[in-house]
Amino acid sequence: MNLVKYAVMSIGCCLMLAACADKPEPEVKSETSTSTSSKESKPVAVAEEQIPKAARTLEDMISQPAGKLVEAHMDPEIEAAKTVNWVYYHRFYEDTFQGIMESELPAYFEEHPDLSADEIYDYLVYQLGSGQYSTFYDQLTSYEHGYVMPELPEGEDEIEIAKRQKTNVVILMDASGSMKAEIGGESRMTLAKQAIEDFTSQLSDDVNVSLFAYGHKGAGTEADKQLSCSSIEELYPLGAYEESSFQKAMDSFKASGWTPLAGAMEKAHEYLASYDKENFRNIVYIVSDGVETCEGDPVAAAKKLHDSDIEAKVNIIGFDVDDEGQNELKTVAEAGGGEYATVRNPSEFEGVLIKKWKPSMMQVMSQQGVMLHDLVHQMEALIAIHDPLKNISDREATRISNAAYYLKNKKILDDEKAYEVIELAKEMGELRSVHFTEIKEQKSEEAKQARDEIDAKVEAWKEKWYAELEKDE
Template identity: 80%
Template sequence: MKLNKSKFTLALIACFLMLAACKDKPESDVKADATVTEEETTSVADEQIPKAARTVEDMIIQSAGKLVEAHMDPEIEAARTVNWVYYHRFYEDTFKGIMEKELPTYVEEHPDLSADEIYDYLVYQLGSGQYSIFYDPLTAYAHGYVMPELPEGEDEIEIAKRQQTNVVILMDASGSMKAEIGGESRMSLAKQAIEDFTSQLSDDVNVSLFAYGHKGAGTAADKQLSCGSIDELYPLGAYNADSFAKAMDSFQASGWTPLAGAMEKAHNYLASYDKDGYRNIVYIVTDGVETCDGNPVAAAKQLHDSEIEAKVNIIGFDVDDEGQSQLKTVAEAGGGEYATVRNPSEFEGVLIKKWKPSMMQVMNQQGVKLHELVHQKEALIAIHDPLTNLSDRETVRITNAVAELKKKKFIDDEKANEVIEIAKEMGEMRSEHFSKIIEQKSEEARQAKDEIDAKVEAWKEKWSAELEKDE
């Protein structure tokens, strides 16, 4: 196809104009363009090589080598030992070729470099800049073991010490308390347990003792007398051993059981001690149910629902099944608990309400669990492993570079050996330092584990012995 004549002429003119412009361009402009090109291709020969670190502290914060920074992914350089193939393949297939191409120029242009200066240059090109990424977490590492909660619970005495507390003991002195258990009367055993309990109260806990049903002979003729016999024998106040013992000795098992009447008496007695300022606890020690025609459930509920909000705890002493059912209902109405006992040790334990764990709690309690131990070791390795790999790989890169420079006659055998010695010395210095920290952290974890395990074991032995006694 033929071009339009006018268009061809215009194109020809444009070409002549461009050639003229090039011919007329100042020489200085041409040189400027040449200078830019030279700067872009300036070799490392003109760079100032910094002194390489010679202490672990300085090596930790060193910058990444120029070639490492430009060509190596940080994740590949720090690949864990289990993934060593990632680093190995990249290093062998790619990075070694880059080293062999880039490194000789500087050494060739500086033939008088000392071994130290060659090492400085190789660190400048091949050093790792990731030490602090793993070193800082290593030095800050904590094993994470925590002492498990070893529940001890609180008994009524310990709870009472935290708040102004009034303890009113209503002692059943009906005739049935004369019955014997193991050669001693229920009354005698109950008195012993109550005195043990009250002797443990602190001075800021007020205690009072009432006896009910302690008059009469338990006959129909003296029922009215006995049911009306609800007397304060130890006035509400701090415990005094001599006075309390005298009060205990002042009555014996005798008549009927005015259970409801005793609670009504306690209600009136505590009326001025409201729940906002006091903690009111009523202990009823009895071996049977109401026998004076009262309504103990209603009396217990009124006592608990009133402004004094007293808690009614009932300890049934060798009570039959029917009696236990009735007394449990009374205790629940009074916001408290019912427990039956059949021997002195049980009586004392229930009265003081000693807390005990279940056998299952004791059996299942552990110190440092296996998965915690495994996690701790894995977490430490996860930090240490890349750190040592970074150090070892830096050393290998430098020694391989030296071998290549020696092979190509850029440095002699003596100088090559000196540089390799420096690289190995620095690598060993790093490794020893990292290992010491690992040993320290491992020892801290071991000591913490041993301490936790020992405390847990002591707790388990204590409560195993306690629970075995109860069997």
């Protein structure tokens, strides 16, 4: 009986174990699992940092980007600090940047123990290189000394200059009623005509001359103001001076109406429009005894004439003009890039048109070549570009060398590779510095040559005029 009972109990236990074995084990969830996914998360692979090849040529070094540590931690002004302010850079480097460098660099080399010396240099430039070369280099290569030859007049009048160029001379003759007024028994108009005929008769055949009269119609009344103000007429077409034809043109009008000064200049502008400044010298002479009376804007007209493609010069001769009129006509001449002169008798008029320019002894004595302050400014400007350029080059080489020494001393780099890197940093630094210095010396020599040329010409001019003026005494 006991045997049967034991057998039944044994069979029951076996069935229970079998049932337990077929039942799946309950899932154990981690803290990071979710109700929607029971898959284990896999680590994401991190791409290996690609280190670019460091520049080995001048062109490539000049355009290289800033190193990552330099860009992140160093102000460009600190890196390029002037030599006289060297402590400004070195304090920052020793107190701040060197510690960052020594903290950040070792990990990469510990992870990459088999790098060649070239690859080590590539990585150090990638982290410590300067990115400011192109800024200062562009300034250095485009540097101009700025010396300008002063004006050294040679005592010539407009006629003498005109003989050597293709020149157009346009004369605008004021024929308003006020030109009837007399000076020494002769009308202003008669005296002005005589002086202009003397002037034009001295022009060479290859100088073109033209004559316009303005305000020569009407009687100067309100009733005929519109007629007079619109009367601007070409009386002698642009061409070589021919005495009888020019005389006939001068005799064809008399002093009569109002003064359309602005309108006359606008007409001259239209007339000369096809004679560009590249091929012609355009000179406008205005002979007038008064100001605008036709509501025009003579200052704007003169400026437009001078600033245009023909670049005409507007000279005004005021004939017996009062003070208010002189001020206005002078402003018009200045706007036209020319000169104003007032005359009160025939001899003065002739002198303004024909007399040669001659400097005073004081003008000759005071004329100088390149001034000392210009020389100093030129030298300072060149140094201000070259100095930071050389500094950023030297400082990059030093950062790389210091990093290689540090890694060597910490046994992260072997001695041989470290010294190769240091030598390469020195070689690249010298390549840059020599090139930068050569450009600076070239620019200095160009400035010296320009300075010597200006000084020599000024001195020769002064000697010439000393002799001329002493002859007259």
